[in-house]
Amino acid sequence: MIVLGIDPGTAITGYGVVSTGPDGALAKSASDTPRLVAKSAHGAPRLIECGVIRTSPRAALASRLHDIFEGVTELIERHKPDALAVEDVFYARNVRTTVVLGHARGVILLAGARAGVTIHEYAPALIKKTVVGRGGATKEQVQFMVARLLRLKSAPQPADAADGVACALTCVMSAGTAMLRLRIAG
Amino acid sequence: MIVLGIDPGTAITGYGVVSTGPDGALAKSASDTPRLVAKSAHGAPRLIECGVIRTSPRAALASRLHDIFEGVTELIERHKPDALAVEDVFYARNVRTTVVLGHARGVILLAGARAGVTIHEYAPALIKKTVVGRGGATKEQVQFMVARLLRLKSAPQPADAADGVACALTCVMSAGTAMLRLRIAG
Numbered sequence: 118m119i120v121l122g123i124d125p126g127t128a129i130t131g132y133g134v135v136s137t138g139p140d141g142a143l144a145k146s147a148s149d150t151p152r153l154v155a156k157s158a159h160g161a162p163r164l165i166e167c168g169v170i171r172t173s174p175r176a177a178l179a180s181r182l183h184d185i186f187e188g189v190t191e192l193i194e195r196h197k198p199d200a201l202a203v204e205d206v207f208y209a210r211n212v213r214t215t216v217v218l219g220h221a222r223g224v225i226l227l228a229g230a231r232a233g234v235t236i237h238e239y240a241p242a243l244i245k246k247t248v249v250g251r252g253g254a255t256k257e258q259v260q261f262m263v264a265r266l267l268r269l270k271s272a273p274q275p276a277d278a279a280d281g282v283a284c285a286l287t288c289v290m291s292a293g294t295a296m297l298r299l300r301i302a303g
Numbered sequence: 304m305i306v307l308g309i310d311p312g313t314a315i316t317g318y319g320v321v322s323t324g325p326d327g328a329l330a331k332s333a334s335d336t337p338r339l340v341a342k343s344a345h346g347a348p349r350l351i352e353c354g355v356i357r358t359s360p361r362a363a364l365a366s367r368l369h370d371i372f373e374g375v376t377e378l379i380e381r382h383k384p385d386a387l388a389v390e391d392v393f394y395a396r397n398v399r400t401t402v403v404l405g406h407a408r409g410v411i412l413l414a415g416a417r418a419g420v421t422i423h424e425y426a427p428a429l430i431k432k433t434v435v436g437r438g439g440a441t442k443e444q445v446q447f448m449v450a451r452l453l454r455l456k457s458a459p460q461p462a463d464a465a466d467g468v469a470c471a472l473t474c475v476m477s478a479g480t481a482m483l484r485l486r487i488a489g
Contacts, residue, residue: 179412183416216402220405223368226365226368230365230368231372
């Protein structure tokens with residue numbers, strides 16, 4: 118199973134591509150159960166790619182939305198994910214900021230719909246709870262746990278990329294969270 | 304000059320296509336000045352088409368955004384507008400509603416950017432002030448003035464379609480508002 122996780126933003130959209138499957142194979146069958154993931158180290162979630170889509174602050178909003186749409190569409194075409202996991206809107210104190218973020222999220226959902234990919238949406242607090250264990254976790258804690266869960270030498274940079282990965286992990290782990298936690302703690 | 308005006312909405316997106324030009328010709332040259340519009344009755348704004356793009360309330364948000372994007376893209380391809388006039392977000396009391404509206408607006412701006420159309424954005428109050436003369440005008444007043452300005456026998460229905468037309472009219476009139484008003488009043 119391959120999941121493309123997205124943390125929407127008008128200036129910086131973070132993303133992470135995570136796969137699960139026995140021996141690194143990109144299993145897409147029904148046999149790719151949480152049990153299998155938990156039993157095999159090779160079947161544990163693996164990070165395929167992460168990064169950010171940056172847009173120019175001097176460009177018009179429509180042009181920035183175009184860049185985000187093209188960026189996400191390119192990622193979908195290249196990785197052919199089974200699912201798109203998109204972080205829900207963070208309600209900023211400034212309503213205008215939140216609404217502009219809605220614009221970015223709109224074109225990301227559209228990219229998924231146009232490609233016919235299954236879309237999952239997760240609230241920021243749920244992502245933190247799934248990855249760190251606490252809905253109010255800090256950005257640093259998310260980065261730390263993302264690195265730990267994926268056995269990375271260092272945390273993904275910038276934090277937006279880690280947030281994209283965390284969103285993909287939430288999708289992957291939502292089926293077998295308990296078992297994965299057990300293995301990591303052991 | 305042809306302008307496609309859009310009143311964004313997740314459930315119902317209103318639109319109106321308005322043209323100006325001497326003798327109904329779709330003038331796109333520099334000679335299509337406000338003076339010309341004001342002088343010639345044939346050059347006054349004409350309604351080419353208006354209507355709404357409806358989406359299913361039972362469909363997922365991504366699917367509804369897809370329908371809106373396809374609908375606006377189809378209108379742009381068919382009418383080849385010189386400009387896309389999009390109403391700015393109405394700040395509802397419910398922040399969630401406003402944010403979802405932002406999603407719809409995002410895919411509309413994207414449709415314009417992908418087609419390479421010039422995009423103009425107008426606040427709801429400015430549209431009302433331009434068409435009715437008062438920023439706090441009612442929906443009925445907007446419908447009445449849209450019909451008056453375009454010499455229609457009845458107001459466009461539903462109100463969302465009239466709002467789309469009003470947005471297109473704001474773009475058309477923003478160059479020669481004063482002269483147009485003079486002619487209508489006379």
